[in-house]
Amino acid sequence: xxxxxxxxxEYARRRTQLMKRIGRDGVAIIPGAREVVRARDTHxxxxxxxxxxxxxxxxxxxxxxxxxxxxKSDGDVAEFVLFVRERNVELEIWNGRRAGPEGAVNDYxxxxxxxxDEFEEQLPxxxxxxxxxxxxxxxxxxxxxxVAACVREIREVSRRGAAAPTEIVALETSLHExxxxxxxAELKIMARACEVTAEAHCLAMRRTKPGxxxxxxxxxxxxxxxxxxxxxxxxSIVGGGDNACILHYVDNNMPLKDGDLxxxxxxxxxxxxxxxxxxxxxxxxxxxxxxxxxxEIVLEANKAAIKTLKVGTSVGKxxxxxxxxxxxxxxELGLLKGKPKDLIAAGAQRQFYMHGTGHWLGLxxxxxxxxxxxxxxxxxxxxMVMTVEPGLYIAPGTKGVDExxxxxxxxxxxxxxxxEDGPRVLTGGVPxxxxxxxxxxxG
Numbered sequence: 001x002x003x004x005x006x007x008x009x010e011y012a013r014r015r016t017q018l019m020k021r022i023g024r025d026g027v028a029i030i031p032g033a034r035e036v037v038r039a040r041d042t043h044x045x046x047x048x049x050x051x052x053x054x055x056x057x058x059x060x061x062x063x064x065x066x067x068x069x070x071x072k073s074d075g076d077v078a079e080f081v082l083f084v085r086e087r088n089v090e091l092e093i094w095n096g097r098r099a100g101p102e103g104a105v106n107d108y109x110x111x112x113x114x115x116x117d118e119f120e121e122q123l124p125x126x127x128x129x130x131x132x133x134x135x136x137x138x139x140x141x142x143x144x145x146x147v148a149a150c151v152r153e154i155r156e157v158s159r160r161g162a163a164a165p166t167e168i169v170a171l172e173t174s175l176h177e178x179x180x181x182x183x184x185a186e187l188k189i190m191a192r193a194c195e196v197t198a199e200a201h202c203l204a205m206r207r208t209k210p211g212x213x214x215x216x217x218x219x220x221x222x223x224x225x226x227x228x229x230x231x232x233x234x235x236s237i238v239g240g241g242d243n244a245c246i247l248h249y250v251d252n253n254m255p256l257k258d259g260d261l262x263x264x265x266x267x268x269x270x271x272x273x274x275x276x277x278x279x280x281x282x283x284x285x286x287x288x289x290x291x292x293x294x295x296e297i298v299l300e301a302n303k304a305a306i307k308t309l310k311v312g313t314s315v316g317k318x319x320x321x322x323x324x325x326x327x328x329x330x331x332e333l334g335l336l337k338g339k340p341k342d343l344i345a346a347g348a349q350r351q352f353y354m355h356g357t358g359h360w361l362g363l364x365x366x367x368x369x370x371x372x373x374x375x376x377x378x379x380x381x382x383x384m385v386m387t388v389e390p391g392l393y394i395a396p397g398t399k400g401v402d403e404x405x406x407x408x409x410x411x412x413x414x415x416x417x418x419x420e421d422g423p424r425v426l427t428g429g430v431p432x433x434x435x436x437x438x439x440x441x442x443g
């Protein structure tokens with residue numbers, strides 16, 4: 001689907017912002033994703049590289065984007081150049097329409113466009129006169145050699161007066177920092193993705209009952225995504241009973257049993273942006289005393305951590321707060337013995353809580369952007385979006401733990417935007433209070 005006029009303006013705004021970051025003496029090369037064979041002559045469903053989509057909206061495979069600041073006005077080289085697959089009537093009959101260079105200009109706003117086969121021919125012209133090339137070496141082996149060879153070639157002739165690139169800079173230093181703080185347009189898409197994902201989780205709660213298989217619940221969720229023009233942003237985790245203690249359980253093939261909990265970690269992706277929600281609830285509709293006790297600890301940690309997502313607060317604060325709450329709860333239950341402060345210092349809580357409390361969220365479910373600057377946690381800024389997902393996992397047969405807690409795996413995850421007015425939870429549409437969950441499942 002072609003970008004709308006509003007979307008084209010948003011992509012242009014991002015390119016302008018990137019050009020300011022890399023400067024007039026820089027040039028950025030951003031390769032698109034390539035098709036990947038699934039089996040013989042079939043391919044996995046194509047998904048565009050997130051950096052490439054963020055700057056262009058172009059969703060065909062085997063494309064390259066070049067951004068050359070400050071050249072559009074003097075007529076030397078266009079600022080926004082796309083290299084795309086050429087039109088091919090026969091292949092388009094089999095595999096779908098292609099934009100071609102003409103469509104790249106008319107429909108996506110490129111200043112210039114060429115076929116992908118012309119990339120090497122045009123590259124010296126695009127890199128000539130530049131001091132820095134912003135390109136991440138190592139991620140695109142098929143292009144690394146071409147870029148390096150072109151830089152060497154320009155340096156060879158630079159004795160005659162032409163400026164030559166003196167450095168190759170990873171895109172993480174510019175583009176990924178841009179992506180970290182979301183624009184109003186991005187937040188609107190993410191809010192919708194979270195809204196639909198919350199509805200899918202509610203549907204899963206209503207459909208869950210003893211005897212239903214995990215894959216059936218996964219199908220309900222992913223079907224709901226499809227009905228709302230979305231797809232899974234990652235492999236859905238639907239783990240009943242002991243399976244909830246496997247953090248990345250994706251087999252989703254076991255029957256659900258009365259008395260067990262079901263942990264669902266699933267997020268729908270809309271226009272490239274994904275939600276990421278986890279809820280844990282009883283298969284039979286009612287929490288047992290032991291399940292309730294553990295759940296209340298995790299829920300308290302979730303709420304306490306969310307409150308820390310404020311402008312100027314350390315990015316490490318949510319995990320610090322959640323870890324404290326969880327450890328205190330483990331001591332109260334008798335699963336750990338000692339002073340919470342000492343236990344945390346020794347890492348004792350990691351037996352039951354072995355992952356972080358959150359991650360950046362956006363075009364990638366584990367989105368780009370550094371958590372630390374100069375070795376220290378950075379501060380939250382408006383527009384940052386982070387998950388908050390504390391959990392406790394008590395594996396079956398854990399020594400020193402009362403059997404009533406064995407096999408209990410609980411995670412409660414929300415998606416939160418940092419705003420000037422405090423944290424804004426995007427995933428409030430799916431219940432997480434025990435009473436609300438039981439009421440929804442009973443209804």
